Amino acid sequence: MNKLTKSLSSFVVPLISILLAFLVGMIIMVCMGKNPADALYFLGFGAFGNAANFGTTLSKATPLIFTSLCACFAYRCGVFNLGGEGQFIMGSVAACYVALRSGITGVPAMILCLAAGMAAGGVWGLVPGVLKITRGQNEMIISIMLNYVATLFMGVVYTNWLRDASVPQTEAVPNETKLPRVLTGMRFTYALVIAIVVGLLIYYFLFWTSGGFKLRAVGINMTASRFNGFPVKRYILTSFIVSGAIAGLGGAAELLGTQFRLINGFGAGYGFDGVAMALIGQLHPIATMVVAVFFAALRTGSMTMQAGTGVPTSVSDIIQALVIVFTVAGMALTKLPQFEQLRYRLRSRKGGNAA
Amino acid sequence: MRMEHISKRFGDFYANKDVSLDVRKGEVHTLLGENGAGKSTLMNILIGLYQPTEGKIFLKGREVRIESPSQAVKLGIGMVHQHFMLVEAMTVFDNIVLGDKNHKGIFIDKEARKREILALSEKYGLDVQPDRLITEISVGEQQRVEILKALYHGAELLILDEPSAALTDIEVEGLFEIMNKLISEGKSIIFISHKMREVLRISDRITILRAGEVVTTVNRGEYDGQGLANLMIGRELSASQYEKKDSQAETVIELRGAEFNKESKHNGLNGVNLSVRKGEIVGIAGVDGNGQTQLAQLVTGVIRPDQGEVSLKNSKVAVFDPDNFIREGVTHVPEDRNLQGLIGDMTIADNLVLRTTDKAEFSSGGGLFLKKGRIRNYARQMAKKYDIRCTSVEQDVRSLSGGNQQKVILARELEAGPDLLVAAHPTRGLDIGATRFVHDEMIQARDSGVGILLISADFDEILEMSDRILVIFEGQIMGEYSGKNPPIEEISLAMTGK
Numbered sequence: 048m049n050k051l052t053k054s055l056s057s058f059v060v061p062l063i064s065i066l067l068a069f070l071v072g073m074i075i076m077v078c079m080g081k082n083p084a085d086a087l088y089f090l091g092f093g094a095f096g097n098a099a100n101f102g103t104t105l106s107k108a109t110p111l112i113f114t115s116l117c118a119c120f121a122y123r124c125g126v127f128n129l130g131g132e133g134q135f136i137m138g139s140v141a142a143c144y145v146a147l148r149s150g151i152t153g154v155p156a157m158i159l160c161l162a163a164g165m166a167a168g169g170v171w172g173l174v175p176g177v178l179k180i181t182r183g184q185n186e187m188i189i190s191i192m193l194n195y196v197a198t199l200f201m202g203v204v205y206t207n208w209l210r211d212a213s214v215p216q217t218e219a220v221p222n223e224t225k226l227p228r229v230l231t232g233m234r235f236t237y238a239l240v241i242a243i244v245v246g247l248l249i250y251y252f253l254f255w256t257s258g259g260f261k262l263r264a265v266g267i268n269m270t271a272s273r274f275n276g277f278p279v280k281r282y283i284l285t286s287f288i289v290s291g292a293i294a295g296l297g298g299a300a301e302l303l304g305t306q307f308r309l310i311n312g313f314g315a316g317y318g319f320d321g322v323a324m325a326l327i328g329q330l331h332p333i334a335t336m337v338v339a340v341f342f343a344a345l346r347t348g349s350m351t352m353q354a355g356t357g358v359p360t361s362v363s364d365i366i367q368a369l370v371i372v373f374t375v376a377g378m379a380l381t382k383l384p385q386f387e388q389l390r391y392r393l394r395s396r397k398g399g400n401a402a
Numbered sequence: 403m404r405m406e407h408i409s410k411r412f413g414d415f416y417a418n419k420d421v422s423l424d425v426r427k428g429e430v431h432t433l434l435g436e437n438g439a440g441k442s443t444l445m446n447i448l449i450g451l452y453q454p455t456e457g458k459i460f461l462k463g464r465e466v467r468i469e470s471p472s473q474a475v476k477l478g479i480g481m482v483h484q485h486f487m488l489v490e491a492m493t494v495f496d497n498i499v500l501g502d503k504n505h506k507g508i509f510i511d512k513e514a515r516k517r518e519i520l521a522l523s524e525k526y527g528l529d530v531q532p533d534r535l536i537t538e539i540s541v542g543e544q545q546r547v548e549i550l551k552a553l554y555h556g557a558e559l560l561i562l563d564e565p566s567a568a569l570t571d572i573e574v575e576g577l578f579e580i581m582n583k584l585i586s587e588g589k590s591i592i593f594i595s596h597k598m599r600e601v602l603r604i605s606d607r608i609t610i611l612r613a614g615e616v617v618t619t620v621n622r623g624e625y626d627g628q629g630l631a632n633l634m635i636g637r638e639l640s641a642s643q644y645e646k647k648d649s650q651a652e653t654v655i656e657l658r659g660a661e662f663n664k665e666s667k668h669n670g671l672n673g674v675n676l677s678v679r680k681g682e683i684v685g686i687a688g689v690d691g692n693g694q695t696q697l698a699q700l701v702t703g704v705i706r707p708d709q710g711e712v713s714l715k716n717s718k719v720a721v722f723d724p725d726n727f728i729r730e731g732v733t734h735v736p737e738d739r740n741l742q743g744l745i746g747d748m749t750i751a752d753n754l755v756l757r758t759t760d761k762a763e764f765s766s767g768g769g770l771f772l773k774k775g776r777i778r779n780y781a782r783q784m785a786k787k788y789d790i791r792c793t794s795v796e797q798d799v800r801s802l803s804g805g806n807q808q809k810v811i812l813a814r815e816l817e818a819g820p821d822l823l824v825a826a827h828p829t830r831g832l833d834i835g836a837t838r839f840v841h842d843e844m845i846q847a848r849d850s851g852v853g854i855l856l857i858s859a860d861f862d863e864i865l866e867m868s869d870r871i872l873v874i875f876e877g878q879i880m881g882e883y884s885g886k887n888p889p890i891e892e893i894s895l896a897m898t899g900k
């Protein structure tokens with residue numbers, strides 16, 4: 048397979064999956080006695096229909112972009128960071144602490160908060176990384192477990208140390224420290240700009256630098272990388288730290304840009320959403336960002352759909368879930384030898400250039 | 403048991419051709435042959451893993467078709483594989499009754515089964531402890547469990563595939579006692595081994611296979627070890643196409659008393675001394691699995707020796723790390739090219755520049771920005787120079803044939819300008835054309851002053867290429883021979899441990 052057909056075919060699987068998922072979603076709508084065309088129209092309108100709606104979509108996409116890039120980066124080095132959620136939360140906790148307790152406000156505070164978030168996320172990613180390379184512990188289990196630790200730790204923070212009077216939530220970050228919106232009338236903030244910059248940086252690192260090249264090599268074949276003299280363990284640890292830092296930065300940005308305070312349920316689900324989106328985006332940072340926006344659109348649009356046609360938002364959840372299921376199944380399918388044979392046969396029947 | 407005119411063809415290749423073998427009741431019948439002589443294929447046919455392309459199998463005079471391993475078990479054929487097939491987390495008892503279907507209902511009458519097993523164990527002196535976990539018992543005992551398992555499932559004919567491979571000398575004695583007891587009880591044994599000493603001691607008859615065909619079947623005592631080795635190797639020295647050199651140049655690598663995991667005969671090294679000079683090819687001959695893997699990894703820094711020293715260009719190595727060896731000018735054509743050599747899902751170009759992307763030639767700022775155009779051009783040059791047949795250098799290296807994959811590795815390793823090239827089984831699985839190409843490149847590298855350590859289980863390759871030949875057996879170097887007019891018979895005997 049040459050490069051062009053390879054990147055084409057990696058688009059085909061998610062695309063077919065999305066179409067199939069919508070097809071099933073529409074069948075469900077028909078069974079509910081609703082008009083699927085109307086529902087889809089409202090879904091699209093709610094997500095992209097006007098500047099305000101599109102702004103909401105982008106705002107919702109921002110944290111997903113961060114966690115999906117977090118998953119993407121670790122996967123590229125061949126390790127599974129399922130702890131995006133914990134790293135995201137730790138990042139927001141650190142940022143919240145700095146915002147409320149440092150006494151600084153304004154742009155310096157923003158920078159400090161984001162840096163603290165990155166550091167906290169990085170440390171949270173370091174733990175499974177260190178345990179993996181020194182003790183051979185399974186990084187997936189450790190990083191999942193650390194999600195719970197982070198969630199509970201955040202609970203301690205908003206019920207004790209930074210509690211807002213008698214309400215189980217933290218005080219809101221000062222107005223001067225909130226990330227401003229980029230355009231008036233659209234809800235997304237500079238957090239989105241940061242996310243896009245991070246995504247582009249990762250793309251540049253992975254595909255245009257020697258370090259990223261080697262990191263990918265380690266991710267595909269650790270043994271061969273070791274035989275070729277790459278410091279495999281160092282790459283693994285670094286990828287964990289960077290991956291955690293990305294999620295932590297996302298947590299800080301989400302806090303400063305959208306949520307402003309820690310509260311029960313903050314960040315819940317973002318980690319695993321990110322993993323799914325990275326997989327659908329075929330671990331390509333830019334594709335991953337597009338997928339994150341797509342999912343955010345489904346979530347934003349489903350509200351309008353429910354209001355406009357009475358189709359519940361859970362139908363949108365079903366579609367989202369099916370996209371994931373179909374994509375993963377599709378990717379597994381294309382790896383089957385039978386599939387290769389089938390493709391080969393189809394190609395040679397076309398009188399093709401297979402030989 | 404009698405197999406008549408068995409042939410097995412894979413594509414155009416005959417793994418077995420017109421093989422006839424008969425095993426009598428109460429005898430130990432040895433199969434002797436080099437790697438790839440067709441022993442395993444023949445046994446896989448017997449236990450129902452493969453179907454023969456032609457030929458018939460008779461058991462006790464009755465023709466049978468063996469379509470699956472479970473059917474083989476039913477017919478009383480049991481195999482003890484070289485690598486044991488035991489569930490490690492289960493007890494000895496559990497492993498033995500595993501797959502046993504002759505009980506009623508869904509429960510197993512454990513006490514009765516255990517009594518049966520102990521009685522069997524007693525009868526053949528197998529001495530197993532049914533309640534121990536597999537992980538807790540020694541390798542020798544694991545093997546006895548395998549034998550007991552086969553007997554428990556009613557085996558009349560036992561196939562022992564290199565049974566002494568993992569055992570200590572004392573355990574081998576025990577194994578022979580058990581084998582003697584088994585045949586005195588009327589069981590039959592097919593014994594597969596490379597070790598001449600054992601073959602001569604235990605066999606009643608010996609069938610020698612070579613290149614998929616039976617050379618002959620002889621009785622014990624008809625031939626001595628040398629005679630058997632000659633039959634097994636069965637070749638005359640054909641003149642090498644390459645000129646042999648006697649290099650006096652400086653030494654690039656020297657091993658003194660190097661040991662690694664020396665208890666293990668098949669995955670270890672024991673007191674290895676060897677050296678390679680610039681401009682010579684040192685061939686390591688030996689049957690697969692006598693420490694070659696460890697030797698290759700040791701001289702490339704993948705593993706560190708337990709004892710002894712390694713010197714590169716006369717300075718002792720302190721840090722065993724592939725990167726360190728690479729910087730000292732050691733390159734490696736590893737034995738498993740897909741696992742150890744190539745990044746399969748990356749392109750040919752990527753694999754060619756795998757270690758050199760930091761160089762100014764391929765990136766600016768020491769790796770900060772890859773010059774993809776330069777990399778592509780370089781890859782195209784290499785594809786031409788090393789005759790890598792591909793539609794584009796942007797093709798995934800996985801999609802290439804084995805020969806072309808090997809050329810990619812060879813290009814990368816030779817273009818690095820090495821002082822020492824370690825080539826482990828460099829032509830395994832390659833067709834004649836690709837083999838010839840790899841050999842020519844290696845000779846050319848030698849003539850330009852590269853020292854080459856060639857590790858190969860292909861004796862012809864060793865004879866063809868080597869300026870000096872060392873024989874490895876059970877992790878030890880058995881002897882050193884000149885590559886000019888090598889004493890084939892002596893070397894082939896050394897390969898079997900005599």
